Structure formats: structure tokens, C-alpha cells
Amino acid sequence: MMKSSAEQAAIEKRLKAAGVRPTAQRIALARFLLNGADHPTAEDVKKWADENFPKMSLATVYNTLALLVRAKLIKEVKLPHTSRVIYDDRVSAHYHFLDEKSGKIYDVDPSEVEVKPRLKKNASVRGVEVLLRGRWESESRQIRERRGKTHVQ
Amino acid sequence: MMKSSAEQAAIEKRLKAAGVRPTAQRIALARFLLNGADHPTAEDVKKWADENFPKMSLATVYNTLALLVRAKLIKEVKLPHTSRVIYDDRVSAHYHFLDEKSGKIYDVDPSEVEVKPRLKKNASVRGVEVLLRGRWESESRQIRERRGKTHVQ
């Protein structure tokens, strides 16, 4: 586990390198977003701030998210199952998996899904977005059995 | 071209078959949505109604869209480039192509894009959504030339 102050220094360096002035609020949010948060919404980020950096305004949360997106330290992701934007510290192109039971989003490396457009139309494809839906964790044998038949003592 | 009254009768039949009572408003909207509209937003539908069925309320537009979705005569589609829902008269699974120049959405048959998930994780994939982005119409030679070099008389 990285020491908190060392982690803070590393975040400050990343912010500066990206041309973002490292204010107290930005450092706090960047620490959350870049180490630990997992596809949070703006509301998730505000909730974290309320618990860990009291008095931060919602405007600062949105301002900082937009700033970090512009600086390419995080990415905005819009998925069809919710109207909330989620923020992603993985900034390279990748796909997502939505676990329909838990609502959780998992990252999927592009190498894990072969996508080959063979369009009839002679169009130029400049990008592909893929969302997989299903169950991320396979159900355990126990749970499957419990669902499949009435339990007899 | 189908005669208007025959078309109306066909729409009424489809509504009844789907368990939807064919009121005047619903027939009008279904005609637009099922014959002619191309991935309209609720706003597009309201605009059409204002021109073709005056006095229809926005609530009726939304109520009817929700009803037709429940009846599986249309599908809701949420794409990442806009916060507006679009409505699709193609109800079977398919993909979409966003022309980034025009903003227009085109349907892509699943057979036109090979998608093979090979996840490391042992997850069960129950559905796949694909959005392709790019230029649907290839640029013409003329336009490419005009962009590529200064035009000399």
C-alpha cells in the first residue's frame, strides 16, 4: 500500500504534468478518481467528497471532472442503462460489460472482443463502442441448484 | 405508394394485434413512427405532431411512445452522443452507425459486424450493443480534392 503523502505527491505530479494546477480540491478528487474509484458518477464523487473533503461544492465536483476530462486524465463514458455520466480512469479505448444483476460496470480490453465490421455500405469506421450485458460472476453451483428445484430437507 | 386510408387501416390492425387501442392520436403517431420516421427523438415526434395533428399534447407523445415500446412496436435506443432517447421501428436486435459529420444514425444488421467475445473472465454474455462511428457516405473525389489542395483556376 502506497503511503498517503507519497500518493498525494504522485498525484500532484500527474496533475502538473497534465497542465492542471493542483489545488487542494483537485488533489483530493484526483486521488479518488485515479486510485480507487470504479466508474463513479458525479453523484458518487460528490458523496465521496462530502465524506472526505467537507464543504466542497457540487460545482467544483463538476468543474474538476470536466477539467480532468479535458486534461485526458479521465474519460467520460455514457452507457444506455442510466442517464448519469460515469467517469473512467482508464483513458485508452476499451469496452464495457454491464452486470445486469448488480448494475456494476467492468472494463473489457479490446483484445478480448473481436469486432470486424464488414459493412455492405462503403463507409469509413473511425471508432467502435461495445457494451456487453450479462452476468459477470457466473452463478455458483449452490445458487443454481437452489433456483432449479425445491429444496427438500 | 400505399393509399393513405389503406395504410391507416393496416396501422390500426397492427395496433389492435399488439393490444393497443387505436385512438386517433395513436394511429397518427404510429403511422409516423412505423412508416417514415427515421430514429426520431421525442422532440422530432412532437414537431411532426404539431404539423400533422395539431393540439396533441407533449404528454400524449411521451405516453404513446412508452405504450408502443411496451407493445414492442418500437424500441428505445440510447446512444452516447446525445442525451435524447431515439425511437426505432426496427425492433429486432441490431447495431447502429453514427455519421459524425451529419449526426445521422444508420441501422447496421448484426450480420454485418462480426462480434466475438473471448473474455478472460468466465462471464455469461446475454447481449451486445455496438455503435460504429465514422463517415457513412464516403467523401466524393471532388470534395477530397478540394480539401487536399488549394484550387488553382
Next chain:
DNA sequence: TTCTAAATTTAGAACTATTCTATATATGAT
């Protein structure tokens, strides 16, 4: 034909997520 109960339509209020505006505060170079 009324009558009636249920379904539908309507106008506008409410709501959610986000962006904007105006003011206050903090920063850091001189």
C-alpha cells in the same frame, strides 16, 4: 339515445442531471 365507468388526453408541475452565472475566496508573482 342517454348513462356510466374506464381509458385516454391534457396542461402544467415536478423531477433529475447537468451547466451557467455571479460573487467570494485563494493563489502567487511582483
Next chain:
DNA sequence: ATCATATATAGAATAGTTCTAAATTTAGAA
């Protein structure tokens, strides 16, 4: 310390959609 600029803040405004309560329309029943 002063000043100019950047940042943070509270709350208003906005966009898209859903909800609420009242009015209208409808399909049968009488």
C-alpha cells in the same frame, strides 16, 4: 502587502423526461 488572475462556491437556469390531477373521450350497458 498589493494586485491580477485563477479557482471555488451557492444558487439559478436549463434540458429532457415523468408525474399529477383534472377534463375529455370512448365503449358498452341500460
